[in-house]
Amino acid sequence: MGARRRVEVAVPLPVRRRFTYLWPEGAAPPLPGQRVVVPFGRRRLTGVIMRAEVKEPDPSLRLREVERILEAEPSLPPVVLDLVRFAADYYVVAEGEMLRAALPAGLSAAGREPASIPREDVVTLKAPPEMWEEREASLGRAPAQAAALCLLRKAAGRMLRQDLRRERVTAATLRALLARDWIEILHEPRQPHAPASLPELTGGAVKNLTGDQEIVTARLVTAVEQREGKTFLLQGVTGSGKTEVYLRAAAAALKAGRQVLILVPEIGLTPALASRLARRFGDLLAVLHSGLSGTQRRAHWDRARRGEARVVLGARSAVFAPLADVGLIVVDEEHDSSYKQDESPRYHGRDLALVRGRAEQCPVVLASATPSMESFQRAVQGKDTHLIMPRRVHARPMPRFEIVDLRREFREVGRANLVSRALESALMDIRHHGGQAMLLLNRRGWASFLLCRACGDPVSCPSCSVSLTLHKDRRRLACHYCGHEERVPPRCPCCDHEALQEMGAGTERLEDELATLVPGLRIMRMDADAVRRAGGHAAILSRFAKGEADVLLGTQMIAKGHDIPGVTLVGILGGDAALSFPDFRAAEWTFQLVSQAAGRAGRGREPGRVILQAFRADHYALLRARDHDYAGFYADEDRFRRALLYPPHAVLAAVRVRHRRFDAGEKLAMHLGDLLRADPDAGEHLRILGPAPAPLARLRGYYRFHLLLKSRRRRRLTAVLRRLADQLEKKGRQGGHVIIDVDPVSLM
Ligand code: ADP
Ligand code: ZN
Numbered sequence: 001m002g003a004r005r006r007v008e009v010a011v012p013l014p015v016r017r018r019f020t021y022l023w024p025e026g027a028a029p030p031l032p033g034q035r036v037v038v039p040f041g042r043r044r045l046t047g048v049i050m051r052a053e054v055k056e057p058d059p060s061l062r063l064r065e066v067e068r069i070l071e072a073e074p075s076l077p078p079v080v081l082d083l084v085r086f087a088a089d090y091y092v093v094a095e096g097e098m099l100r101a102a103l104p105a106g107l108s109a110a111g112r113e114p115a116s117i118p119r120e121d122v123v124t125l126k127a128p129p130e131m132w133e134e135r136e137a138s139l140g141r142a143p144a145q146a147a148a149l150c151l152l153r154k155a156a157g158r159m160l161r162q163d164l165r166r167e168r169v170t171a172a173t174l175r176a177l178l179a180r181d182w183i184e185i186l187h188e189p190r191q192p193h194a195p196a197s198l199p200e201l202t203g204g205a206v207k208n209l210t211g212d213q214e215i216v217t218a219r220l221v222t223a224v225e226q227r228e229g230k231t232f233l234l235q236g237v238t239g240s241g242k243t244e245v246y247l248r249a250a251a252a253a254l255k256a257g258r259q260v261l262i263l264v265p266e267i268g269l270t271p272a273l274a275s276r277l278a279r280r281f282g283d284l285l286a287v288l289h290s291g292l293s294g295t296q297r298r299a300h301w302d303r304a305r306r307g308e309a310r311v312v313l314g315a316r317s318a319v320f321a322p323l324a325d326v327g328l329i330v331v332d333e334e335h336d337s338s339y340k341q342d343e344s345p346r347y348h349g350r351d352l353a354l355v356r357g358r359a360e361q362c363p364v365v366l367a368s369a370t371p372s373m374e375s376f377q378r379a380v381q382g383k384d385t386h387l388i389m390p391r392r393v394h395a396r397p398m399p400r401f402e403i404v405d406l407r408r409e410f411r412e413v414g415r416a417n418l419v420s421r422a423l424e425s426a427l428m429d430i431r432h433h434g435g436q437a438m439l440l441l442n443r444r445g446w447a448s449f450l451l452c453r454a455c456g457d458p459v460s461c462p463s464c465s466v467s468l469t470l471h472k473d474r475r476r477l478a479c480h481y482c483g484h485e486e487r488v489p490p491r492c493p494c495c496d497h498e499a500l501q502e503m504g505a506g507t508e509r510l511e512d513e514l515a516t517l518v519p520g521l522r523i524m525r526m527d528a529d530a531v532r533r534a535g536g537h538a539a540i541l542s543r544f545a546k547g548e549a550d551v552l553l554g555t556q557m558i559a560k561g562h563d564i565p566g567v568t569l570v571g572i573l574g575g576d577a578a579l580s581f582p583d584f585r586a587a588e589w590t591f592q593l594v595s596q597a598a599g600r601a602g603r604g605r606e607p608g609r610v611i612l613q614a615f616r617a618d619h620y621a622l623l624r625a626r627d628h629d630y631a632g633f634y635a636d637e638d639r640f641r642r643a644l645l646y647p648p649h650a651v652l653a654a655v656r657v658r659h660r661r662f663d664a665g666e667k668l669a670m671h672l673g674d675l676l677r678a679d680p681d682a683g684e685h686l687r688i689l690g691p692a693p694a695p696l697a698r699l700r701g702y703y704r705f706h707l708l709l710k711s712r713r714r715r716r717l718t719a720v721l722r723r724l725a726d727q728l729e730k731k732g733r734q735g736g737h738v739i740i741d742v743d744p745v746s747l748m
Pocket of ligand 2: 461462479482483484
């Protein structure tokens, strides 16, 4: 028997190794990235070929043969396969796990046919836009038809038939309009995110760039043309026109015959961007995100793989998009924590985008008004190129920003209202003089902690400078980094006042309170319920943008990059709630959230105003946000990160344990702690904290513990984690579950 072809296959199991199989004789040569079915024990698994080679037979090995070859063309191009390999190493997970993120759901199951894109009916207005209003006016005797025309006109002449139906436009009305030959009904391939029915939220096409945009665009276009494998931090204040800049760079990449990858935190939250891209790139656009059905997602993915789609827009997993020749990668709102996947595989979409950019030899643009500490550090150290746009377009001023100190409000009003006097009077103003308001209810951080009403400080851990979490049942406060515990104190440890208050509840009153304070105010909510009822964020936003309400009330989701010109007031309630979050990133999140929310105000002709209510009114994160001073914030925050050895001055990993039983979970966590501390690489250059109960100490019936690893040296950290993972794999599962999280974003 002569040499035979073998392949190394990654299978979808949590084992960090490949399995070798013989390649069927007579079959066309194997290609890395091809999917195959292999026998595995008594099961069959769908795996991906990671390596192909020819070798002399080794009689000591009894290799089994690949059972089926699922595709002639590899699902994943070589550069993506390399990225999977890198990511598996870096995040200390199995390649098979990483592949689950890289392949669309339809592909992990064996042998399905590629799906076709579903179709839908789109109603469009005929005749040039100048005539629309005239026609509408001529329909005085047919109000139903006039109403339909009006809806269509406001939606830029295009709406989904189903959306018209939802607005009570009947088939008879449409038939009548068809008979007049004023509308047309097209049977079109389903747009990825139904942008057809979305009114223009973002103004028209941009004709002339501002001076800042001009300079930055020129630099990026050069980078695209020269194929500079570099990272650019595009830092522009809210409303500076960053999107326009990267879209022009994208156009340059397309012109050069290459492809473009645009990552956003959550597509569902930025419908305006999706529709803007759909208009701009039409059929060249493919959209990948979890909101699509498996079939839809698969169809877009296939178009990208075949090179029919030239621009891919997607959430974090799109970093693995099967594009063969990427000429530009954009990571929009690069600071957003949703780029990190919080289940296995725990990768960071932005960080992998940087890796992919180097491999593709193409520029990567990280865009944000409030960059992450990590990205800003690289830019100021000169490792990345820093592009800055310090002004809004049309020289629109940044919003006027005031902070209401709730300690004072409490003293002066004597009771705890949710809405301060300043916010009340600003809303009154809107009620009587027009304009619109967005009110942000900061819910992140409504975890239970103790706050002193008198001094505004939360009760914090003596050595970690994070607030202690209240465990009511045990009447204790605990630090979830180092395990420090104490009894609930009767008085504030800082000022000795007895005004300790448990924070975390009561926000549901807000809508009622508003209705009483400012009668007649039209209020719209954007919470999970409302979103479900309205059929998505886009529907609510576009109704708000059309002026159907004076106030939009919501949580974090209303802070994301919406561009609604009518918004003149932004109110932020509980602006400091996240500051007390038991996480070293609490100040960074707060600064980002507050700045982003504030950035929604005054994007139209009228100047904007922001009112933020907080107990810790003099915290630097709030003061810097008020002053629109990112660099100042960075300097303040960096001092603390450096002193306590947190990123970006160190690299972190979390090792989490979950277990049905408290004692067994704790024991396992202690055992892992012992293993880690015994590692030769542990010591001065690798600090191990814990184990401690995780802030969410019990979740879905599991007790949770964690250890935190800190080091200045990435290599050392990775080595230690790999040895830990090896030992765990050798032992197999033991009733508990161990999670390794490299570069954790949330420490809950
Ligand atoms: P950012 O992402 O920096 O907050 P956007 O890209 O959303 O800003 O742009 C803000 C608004 O300004 C959008 O409505 C956009 O259409 C508009 N805009 C951008 N550039 C220009 C320009 N050069 N001239 C006029 N309007 C512009
Ligand atoms: Zn501590």
